[in-house]
Amino acid sequence: MNSSVTTAGIAQSLKVSRRNALKMITMGMVFGLATTPFAPASSGHAADVKGKKTLIVYFSMPETNNPDNMTREEDNSVVVIDGKVLGNTQYVAQLIQEMTGGDIFRILPQKPYPTDHRTLVDLAKGEQEQDARPVIAGKLEAPEAYDTIFIGYPNWWGDMPMILYTFLEQYDFSGKTLIPFCTHGGSGFSRTIQTIQDKQPGATVIRDGYSLSRNRMERAPSGVAAWLKEIGLKK
Numbered sequence: 001m002n003s004s005v006t007t008a009g010i011a012q013s014l015k016v017s018r019r020n021a022l023k024m025i026t027m028g029m030v031f032g033l034a035t036t037p038f039a040p041a042s043s044g045h046a047a048d049v050k051g052k053k054t055l056i057v058y059f060s061m062p063e064t065n066n067p068d069n070m071t072r073e074e075d076n077s078v079v080v081i082d083g084k085v086l087g088n089t090q091y092v093a094q095l096i097q098e099m100t101g102g103d104i105f106r107i108l109p110q111k112p113y114p115t116d117h118r119t120l121v122d123l124a125k126g127e128q129e130q131d132a133r134p135v136i137a138g139k140l141e142a143p144e145a146y147d148t149i150f151i152g153y154p155n156w157w158g159d160m161p162m163i164l165y166t167f168l169e170q171y172d173f174s175g176k177t178l179i180p181f182c183t184h185g186g187s188g189f190s191r192t193i194q195t196i197q198d199k200q201p202g203a204t205v206i207r208d209g210y211s212l213s214r215n216r217m218e219r220a221p222s223g224v225a226a227w228l229k230e231i232g233l234k235k
């Protein structure tokens with residue numbers, strides 16, 4: 001299949017950018033996600049992956065809900081499927097859910113963050129400088145039910161967003177396996193895997209997490225599949 005012809009055709013018929021059409025094809029071909037782009041906050045069951053009950057927890061901050069006329073910053077922070085906007089980390093989280101059958105929980109701030117790029121960047125910097133603990137809306141249902149917990153986030157200012165600190169201080173995951181994943185603009189994980197271990201000393205934190213540049217989002221389906229296979233968690 002000639003992908004440039006296909007992406008152009010899809011972009012034209014659905015009125016999305018070629019970049020986003022490429023993302024749509026990649027996702028749709030592999031998982032048929034195009035018809036069900038949004039997973040529920042929790043699928044309500046604890047699925048088994050090789051006998052393990054798995055949960056995917058993530059924070060993601062798409063900088064727009066509008067798939068049309070995106071600024072460069074907005075386009076950088078999202079993938080678009082069938083006209084619906086997903087944050088980069090949200091997209092990776094959904095792929096992990098598809099491939100492991102786990103439940104999913106999205107960390108959302110009680111007070112919603114601004115989507116305007118400059119305002120968000122400044123707010124995030126301020127939170128980091130103040131060592132803030134933004135309040136999370138909602139709670140994990142029965143965290144004790146899970147053996148394996150994926151934890152996903154974007155790299156913000158060389159660290160996890162401060163709301164991840166809130167999350168990691170709110171629960172005790174001793175005895176569980178924590179598996180980090182992140183999306184970023186070039187910094188990778190920074191020091192965040194060690195920070196997760198420091199915050200959860202009783203948990204086993206997998207060092208071989210999955211990080212993906214926002215400029216390589218089309219690699220997510222094959223990259224996530226290969227990584228899950230490597231760490232023995234592909235369904």
Ligand SMILES: Cc1cc2nc3c(=O)[nH]c(=O)nc-3n(C[C@H](O)[C@H](O)[C@H](O)COP(=O)(O)O)c2cc1C
Nearest residue numbers: 060061087088089154155157158183184185186187
């Ligand atoms: C407030 C803020 C700070 C960021 N800081 C960094 C950084 O220090 N290093 C980096 O590689 N990317 C940084 N980025 C880019 C994000 O990590 C990247 O766009 C990520 O894929 C966004 O994921 P999301 O759409 O799931 O929120 C930053 C983005 C924002 C909004």
